[in-house]
Amino acid sequence: MEFISVKLSCEEAFIEIVVAELGELGYNSMMETDAGVEGYIEEKNFNEQDINDLISRYSEVTTITYEVEEVVSRNWNEEWEKNYDPISVDKSCLVRATFHKPDPSFKYEIIINPRMSFGTGHHATTYLMLKTQMELDHADKRVLDAGCGTAILAVMAEKLGAKEVIAYDNNSWSTENAPENVELNECKNITVKEGTIATLGLEGTFDIILANINKNVLLDEMESYSTYLHSGSTLVLSGFYDYDKEDIVKRADSVGLEFRSQKDRNSWVALVFIKK
Template structure:
């Protein structure tokens, strides 16, 4: 079966949003490039109407242009290896693929073979979540990673000493890839499949991590607040700096207090504490 290829040029801050939107309408493979993203879907799975709707929604704001083509056969590993460089988050963590050499001078090292999942640390949201994790005591804590993607934040929690890490994602490809990355980094936990309402995590957690998008965060905020223990932490990202007030105002009545925030490339990340 042939794959359809869409080379999408767009502003950098829209790359992860477009990947998320296209994955919801049947696209199963992505490459982030210097100019935007390359998106792939089986010809039999392609929904032109849904695709055009997604592109129209972001075309003007993201300055989108598209080249379409057909790719009969793809060596995915070879393709993403060409486009994946290691990431350095301060001296906290060095994120690399299995084919990269290690690098001294970092407290931790994460091995992520992203394949076609997203959440490698390259995007500003993931980068900031990792940095915020480094500011929170994970030792012996129970941690939940919502919308885990490649599993990178769950891996970070494990390396920081969390005693129990749970993770899940709505995409079965992310779950498969995430479990592979867990194995590479010594996690025995398995990633679940579904939304937070479908997975229904049990008990409460010292730390909840959610790097998704503004609308989902607002919709699920009350669930996160219920899952966070008193004096526990909720780490959020996946939204713009202009959205910070909307998120914090929504969280405040739920007993969640903003204690730290940062921004990178107009993307924001927050640490909230349950008081």
């Protein structure tokens, strides 16, 4: 599989916006750099006009420039070691890579070698999802991690006591990387699948569904999430801005999901719903 790297230079205040825009365009992974953001996308899906359109949308308020190059074979762990720092989530969970030292002062520790998959804890939405998870009872629960990326949320679910976790993604790079992270964290109850919620043919219902994707996918799949939840079970959503909340809540309500709580970070939000 061949990939294209797009390096965008922008003001720090626009980094989160650029990351969100690349996510909407189907980029497999985004990484903050000293200059701005570097995104990766499969060569067959790359459209340079999309990048020019992105730049045009913000041309009146900021200047964004970019460089495009083919991704050659490289040592991904070495690349991430240059750019990836460990993070603390609410002083309770340490997210680190294998080349970072463990810290026993944290109640939970998650080891992630992300390669080109999304979900390291650095992005506000992943941080919000982890923070929300630590407030939910996962003990002996059946959990679905929708659009799992690195499987960081699935790993957190097992560490919080989930008895079964199914993690899926429609991107093959994620479904290759996710099992590596499951093994790194010595998880035994996580199954990684490739596909979408519509194609997997999942059986039964879940006590908790976690979906950190983007607004459009969440709106499209909301009814499916509701179908796989039983009365009283929990849906946690993120991957969108605070101004998208109204659309998300309205759609959720239409399929029997009641809004319960919200967390915010850098204009991004995570919302918790309960199946009626």
